[in-house]
Every structure is written in C-alpha cells, then in structure tokens.
Amino acid sequence: xxxxxxGDTGADYGHYExxxxxxxxxxxxxxxxxxxxxxxQFGVYExxxxxxxxxxxxxxxxxxxxxxxxxxxxxxxxxxxxxDATSDDHVxxxxxxxxxxxxxxxxxxxxxxxxxxxFAQGTEVHxxxxxxxxxxxxGASES
Numbered sequence: 001x002x003x004x005x006x007g008d009t010g011a012d013y014g015h016y017e018x019x020x021x022x023x024x025x026x027x028x029x030x031x032x033x034x035x036x037x038x039x040x041q042f043g044v045y046e047x048x049x050x051x052x053x054x055x056x057x058x059x060x061x062x063x064x065x066x067x068x069x070x071x072x073x074x075x076x077x078x079x080x081x082x083x084d085a086t087s088d089d090h091v092x093x094x095x096x097x098x099x100x101x102x103x104x105x106x107x108x109x110x111x112x113x114x115x116x117x118x119f120a121q122g123t124e125v126h127x128x129x130x131x132x133x134x135x136x137x138x139g140a141s142e143s
Contacts, residue, residue, distance in 0.1 A: 023115040030108050037101040042094075049089035057081035 061077035 017121045021115070021117045021119075023113075025111065025113040027111040028108075029110070030106075032106045034104045035102070037099075039097070039099045041097040044095075045091070045093040047089075047091040049087070051085075051087040053083070053085045055081070055083040 057079070058081070059077075059079040061075070063073075063075040065071075065073040
C-alpha cells in the first residue's frame with residue numbers, strides 16, 4: 001500500500017492547480033498624407049503691322065514741227081515720279097506666372113501594455129493515524 005491512501009488512515013489531500021494569466025493592451029494610430037499644388041498662367045500678345053506703298057507718276061508733252069523750208073522745231077516736257085515705301089511694326093508682350101506647393105505630414109501614436117503572470121499551487125497532504133507519518137506538503141514554485 002502507498003503512504004497516501006484515502007481509507008481509514010485519515011489522509012486527506014486537495015488538488016494541484018497551475019495556470020497562466022495574460023493581458024495585453026495595444027493601440028496604434030497612424031496618419032499619413034501628402035499634398036501637391038501646381039498653377040501655371042501665361043499670356044502672349046503679339047501684333048504685326050505691314051504696309052507697302054508704290055506710286056508711279058509720269059507726265060509728258062511733246063511738240064514737233066517741220067516746215068518744208070528746212071525749219072525744224074521740237075519741244076519736250078516730261079515729269080517722272082516714282083515713290084516706294086514700306087513700314088513694318090511689331091509688338092510682342094509676354095506674361096508668365098507659375099507656383100508650386102508641396103506638403104507632407106505623418107503622425108504616429110502608440111500605446112502598449114503587457115501583463116503576464118504564471119502561477120502554480122500545490123496541495124497539502126495531511127496524514128493522521130499512520131505511525132511515523134507527519135505532515136507532508138507538496139508545493140510548487142511561482143514564476
């Protein structure tokens with residue numbers, strides 16, 4: 001027979017229990033973004049002007065006389081006029097505008113908590129009425 005009997009020897013014992021508790025809280029918040037803007041504006045104004053002029057003018061007068069007696073008379077009147085002209089005008093205007101914007105942002109917040117506990121419980125065994133037997137204890141260590 002074993003030393004631990006449940007008969008009339010008066011030995012009683014309980015149970016052994018072991019376990020582990022764990023708790024964890026974890027929160028993570030993350031925000032990230034970017035932004036970009038661009039603008040462009042441009043204006044061009046151009047004007048051309050071209051003229052050309054050409055003028056020609058001629059005027060003439062001619063008189064000629066012949067007589068049988070060897071008389072000769074001649075008269076000439078002429079006017080000649082020529083005019084050429086050109087004109088060029090050019091206007092150019094330019095405007096420009098450009099802008100750019102860039103922004104980046106990031107945000108991070110974290111919360112973390114951990115709890116761990118391990119336990120072990122033993123049982124006490126009490127014996128009564130057995131010769132030479134005292135009390136024996138089973139135990140377990142806690143970690």
